[in-house]
Amino acid sequence: MIIQLDKDITATQKEKLREQLSGIDYEGNEVKTQFGEYLVAVGKKDFDIRSIGMMAGIRDIHRVSDPYKLVSKKWKINDTVIDLGDGVKIGAGHFSIMAGPCSIESEKQIESTISHLVENGISIMRGGVYKPRSSPYSFRGLGMDGLKMWYAKAKEAGLKIITEVMMVEQITDMVDYVDIFQVGARNSQNFNLLDALGEVDKPVLLKRGISGTINELLQAAEYIFSNGNEKIMLCERGIRSYENAYRNCFDINAIAMLKEKSHLPVIADPSHGIGVRAFVEPVALASIMGGADGVIMEVHQTPEKAFSDGQQTLSYKEAANTYLKMKKTFDLRKEFGKM
Amino acid sequence: MIIQLDKDITATQKEKLREQLSGIDYEGNEVKTQFGEYLVAVGKKDFDIRSIGMMAGIRDIHRVSDPYKLVSKKWKINDTVIDLGDGVKIGAGHFSIMAGPCSIESEKQIESTISHLVENGISIMRGGVYKPRSSPYSFRGLGMDGLKMWYAKAKEAGLKIITEVMMVEQITDMVDYVDIFQVGARNSQNFNLLDALGEVDKPVLLKRGISGTINELLQAAEYIFSNGNEKIMLCERGIRSYENAYRNCFDINAIAMLKEKSHLPVIADPSHGIGVRAFVEPVALASIMGGADGVIMEVHQTPEKAFSDGQQTLSYKEAANTYLKMKKTFDLRKEFGKM
Amino acid sequence: MIIQLDKDITATQKEKLREQLSGIDYEGNEVKTQFGEYLVAVGKKDFDIRSIGMMAGIRDIHRVSDPYKLVSKKWKINDTVIDLGDGVKIGAGHFSIMAGPCSIESEKQIESTISHLVENGISIMRGGVYKPRSSPYSFRGLGMDGLKMWYAKAKEAGLKIITEVMMVEQITDMVDYVDIFQVGARNSQNFNLLDALGEVDKPVLLKRGISGTINELLQAAEYIFSNGNEKIMLCERGIRSYENAYRNCFDINAIAMLKEKSHLPVIADPSHGIGVRAFVEPVALASIMGGADGVIMEVHQTPEKAFSDGQQTLSYKEAANTYLKMKKTFDLRKEFGKM
């Protein structure tokens, strides 16, 4: 059950509400975000929700039977839109492309990518400065130095930045240099990291776990929201399956289902979702037709020389063509929305 | 290695060819289909294929390193088109919709479905008369009586029929009453059935196994082709995964990959691919944008009363809307083909 | 609901029973096996089963809420024992080893295997004469000629034979030359084959599907039983998983669960269950400690020269050592049964 509180609810009114709830054996979890104040009440008894809805200081009250609460569409029918400033918005009818290399490698690479993005009207650049790697002996990213260099160039060009954060301690350092924090598949249930990201006022793109369920993804998002941050995007990046003709199995079903179950924007990652360059485009287009609000993809000037993920990275020329088709596909889907 | 033989190759020329092959330790498998004659040679040595290509009676020779041979795109770049007659074609730029109930239930149901299809310009009707069921105590279909009744009505209305065959013994009885034989997921590696379907001149739609790999599907198709039947469609119908928010995990990656690896048409089955009515449409549209040549889907006048699969079956009204969107999506993808 | 009928139930008594059942909207499925006569009644209403149990001609009546009925332990608490004659019994405290090559290859190979088995006191020999192969161009077995040759030698040596049957048409030819029919993983839900095997009086070893569930396996066994054959063994042979360090993922959990849910003997197939020679023994021993009634495994005089599955086949010397350990492990587990 979600109880939306009035902005000017008084301490006494809150106290009364808590009493009422404990009277029916409900535990109340107070949540205060950038946009509002909520009381998420968890309990088992069935009762007339109007008895609480009528109390002073309450804006609205909703039953949510899902295991996740605040990220559910059951209480918030309108899609969440995330405003990055400068006219860049995600969700609720806006189509987003986030493109860039797997790893930030050098100043020159950053400049080259920025030119490519600007030429193609893309406003969000992706790139990794902290890289989760299976082996401790692999390249693990340029870290904060890389991020600061990148940030300076990107701001100059008017681009927004999305990059992965791997541990709580990195948040404070990174927060001024990112526009969107990305949580990787391996950290999708790193609950302490999610807690901490709930306490900053920066958008978070949360990837589904390597073999995460749809419910687990939504509950992981609930961690962020319930700690105070409503600016969340969900990301489908393929799941682990028995098939080894590709890297991951892009779960097109999840796109449709997440859009139905949650009010949060859903971003598709076809690069990891199939992991083979030649097939990134059809998967990207399919994801849009299936309901995605945006696509995050890997591009590189010379994919075959990329420090990581080269096999799934598009060249600038290939990507430019794909951007166009993605936009046309999104337009057609929007048209369908009116049918 | 695939050796295409001349139509008028002589017995002596064949004999010479076989000698040549055994000289380099290759085993030759002779294949004679509706459309041509081939020798599929399997061996390990590397040699100059021109030495064979130059022999009398040989039309062409191709190296195919895939585990499947005749269904590979490596020797046949042009897409296969399957002609059902009366202007109904599948593959190579034609878009196909196959719709109908999970099970054929009654004369009235057949008539109602036919009206719906005719109104919407759909020319292929699906329906099951032999039903594979997990439990021996479930409804197993109307059998040949149902098929004959259905066939009569469908011919009258100018519709083509696709229906599942479950065992070798059924083929002879069914062959005159079907336009396409369907092989279900559970029989995807029933090699004796595939052998037998290779010996009839009727198109076959071959579903991927419940957790079949892409390679296994193509090798299963190779059974049909190598027994003499080139009229094959591949069908992606979702794979088994750990996720239980839906029935099967529709493998959008497979669509793109099958189109690249094989010259055969690829049909998507979104009804089984997600198994939840509300999400059949987005998965259908995604599959088309991902490369499918057609869609097979379940519709019923009153899905909630269907004998089987009601939860994933669209009503006529829902389906009519989806058909339109599917066609528009296919048109846009065709346009992309020229970009 | 399972109703056990008296041996001498009269036609009138049966008729009354059917009336009674249809009065409460239950559908009755009559089953007549080698050992008894049953009526499997499926319906939704709750009622006092004693009202039927008291009727004339009824031996006993049991509620079985599982989706499978006759193979459930809910009505038959005592383990099924399968008697192959000559003192060879499977299940209910007897430990069975079935060993032999993947494929029957030659007379010489048969003789060599038989010597090995006889020396080690093994009484059941496995081997394939019909081989399901992914590719149509692979060796598909010696067929009936191989089976007859094998049978003659095995009878002479006093060995029992288990071999795979792939299609309904083969049953009649094979039935006099086999002691146990094996149904392979790919045919685990070939319902027509299961129906037909229910109509012969020969034991059947039913393998779990390539990614079959425990419920599906039990329901597949139900097909055989409900068609008249109670002599069924279930076989765990590993399931398909994302892990590719081995061939299949041997499901040790399934062994324990099948033993709890069903009265049928459970046989482990560690050769396919891990698919790597060096690890067949630990998996075999684990399966016994986990509850298996027997083990089926691949042995060959020269595994590296075997026509198929050599990588998972033990040499005679390796196998001899493993047999001993298996027997000791089984003895210890039996001892545990008394603790």
Place this chain on the structure above:
Amino acid sequence: MIIQLDKDITATQKEKLREQLSGIDYEGNEVKTQFGEYLVAVGKKDFDIRSIGMMAGIRDIHRVSDPYKLVSKKWKINDTVIDLGDGVKIGAGHFSIMAGPCSIESEKQIESTISHLVENGISIMRGGVYKPRSSPYSFRGLGMDGLKMWYAKAKEAGLKIITEVMMVEQITDMVDYVDIFQVGARNSQNFNLLDALGEVDKPVLLKRGISGTINELLQAAEYIFSNGNEKIMLCERGIRSYENAYRNCFDINAIAMLKEKSHLPVIADPSHGIGVRAFVEPVALASIMGGADGVIMEVHQTPEKAFSDGQQTLSYKEAANTYLKMKKTFDLRKEFGKM
């Protein structure tokens, strides 16, 4: 390639070694642990390893082609033994049982568990004070207060403690109150946590990821070792599969394979590995026969009242019986080692 350095290698000798390596394009990673000093060299060229092995200051040199290096058996054939003091050892022929509740709940519960363990001669107690939970609204453990209380009681009784650590920041607080740090399945690839655990001198039990591969588990262990800590145990706790008759699919194959690929002890977790109380025992026994060096399992005075995981937790009485059987099974396996 692993180069073991002499204890008294000089700075000049190290410098020479590094020069030699960079001359053949190998990157050297210096590793200093509790027990030795190593240089893990990664490169592509093939060369005569004796040329380096002969250099001054080098103890030994080994080729290791696996993606993991220091945890591989290729350079260290003898099993690692972990000494917890007071005669409690893990690995290399010692059998370990770790038992206790899922969550530490109260002083009374701790006392009751300790009595049970002492009575049964168990020397390692498990329990969670930081609990990873899918939902932010669930009980998340008693934290440091719980740990300190538990520690005091356990020391008094002479028991060792194993408990989960979830984030880098917790290590410093916890390190004086634990005997073994446990890394949970969701953190199996939390590389920063692994790095940090490599820097403390406390044993670490590393669980396989929810759908982690065997290679990923070994590479995760490599993170700990290469940061300086050799005291590592690997833990198989079941993988995610399509089967939903149980919680996880205990991977018995992994036990045998990990024992072959690595010198580290392997601990089985049958409680999570099947997740159903009635089947914990057979899976535990199977894991031992399959090669496990120990078992970690959940016990509780009143499983049905446990704060978490009650459905897979044994009562004291059930557990006592299982401990006995586990020991007997381990003894038999040891006997097999000599056959």
